[in-house]
Amino acid sequence: MRLARRSNIIAAVPETDKPEIELTDFETAYNAFIRECKIKNLSEHTLKYYRNELLSFRSMLEQQGVSTRPEKITLPILKENVIVYMMDKLGRKETSINTRLRAIRAFFNFLEKNRMIGDNPAKELSLVKQKKEVIETFSREQLRDILRQPDQGTFTGFRDYTIMLLLIETGVRVRELTDISVKDIRWEDSQILINGKGYKERLVPIQSTVKTRLRKYVQIRGDVPNDALFVTIDNTPLTTRQVQNRLSKYGRMANIKNVRCSPHTFRHTFAKMSVQNGADVFALQAVLGHSSLDMVRNYVNLFSRDVMDAHKKFSPVEKLF
Known part of the structure; x- marks a missing residue:
């Protein structure tokens, strides 16, 4: 028996439900990120940098009464409670602010890649424009x-x-x-x-x-x-x-x-x-x-x-x- 010829037009296939994101607290997310850095065999210097900046990031949010749960952190929070706060309240220079922002971006990129968060608030986070300083040298x-x-x-x-x-x-x-x-x-x-x-x-x-x-x-x-x-x-x-x-x-x-x-x-x-x-x-x-x-x-x-x-x-x- 000859089978009927299939239609050459592919019908719309309904999307399967995306796996549900498992919500997690900052401590769990932070430990997972640091563990991944160790697996990648990053230097102790780099590990120390991530530890210092991310723990300071958490402490800074806590001081302002902002939730530290990764899924609760938004781009406006990163701009207002990190960049503006470091500029106005802490008086930090652009280099110090960008040092922290780089660690934050690496952290949230990891969480997004490993489906620990849905939306990545750091995806559109730009570094602060730095003034070009004169390079000091000895005579x-x-x-x-x-x-x-x-x-x-x-x-x-x-x-x-x-x-x-x-x-x-x-x-x-x-x-x-x-x-x-x-x-x-x-x-x-x-x-x-x-x-x-x-x-x-x-x-x-x-x-x-x-x-x-x-x-x-x-x-x-x-x-x-x-x-x-x-x-x-x-x-x-x-x-x-x-x-x-x-x-x-x-x-x-x-x-x-x-x-x-x-x-x-x-x-x-x-x-x-x-x-x-x-x-x-x-x-x-x-x-x-x-x-x-x-x-x-x-x-x-x-x-x-x-x-x-x-x-x-x-x-x-x-x-x-």
Whole structure:
């Protein structure tokens, strides 16, 4: 028996009911998010960032009497009770606000993806527009003044001088600096293995002056019960806070007032001096470990001698008289 031919037009198929969203409290959602971050093997630094920002987010809502249940949080709440509150009540800068907003967006994106909420209030949440601030850097004379401050007759002074030389030579971030172990130094290749953001490794070159200095420091450091390159007088790994405090101290001793003496200022100074010495954007990106060229281009635009030389040629005032 021959079957009847089917119609070639597909009839509308009724949508099946979507699975019901299981409502959850903030604590459950937060723990699920942090667990997912651990499964993804995010760095401890990143985990700490998410913990701090999300718990502060919850505390901020509680202080304002706003429900912290994820499904109750809306876009207007994020704008009014986070952005405006941080601006007006807490007096936070745009960078601090955006730091929190990035964590909030990651949190709600996770909840939406895992069907722990229906509507994602952070989907249309924009970061606060930041003012472009002038990048602070040291002058060559300021660098010389800072380098004169450590007492190199002491272990801490010799160590701190070595740290500053390494920051000037490589522009590494302070966390990257404190994560360096002795075995990360590739003596034969004149390179140091740096563990960057998101577990991205890169090899950063060092030249003979810094290499010689590091060899001498490693000899003075001697055998200690950990692999950290830079250690305290008690032979414990040096922390980022301790590095920041030591550099700030030397800045005060050198009477530097117009520039913040911090590890990041050393990083910006490395970039400036590298550009002025002819580094191209791709070499600078590789050494600094930037994921995009945006910041590197910014350095080039700010510090390239080509811009200064070109301005001498087209300066309207100079051509006027």
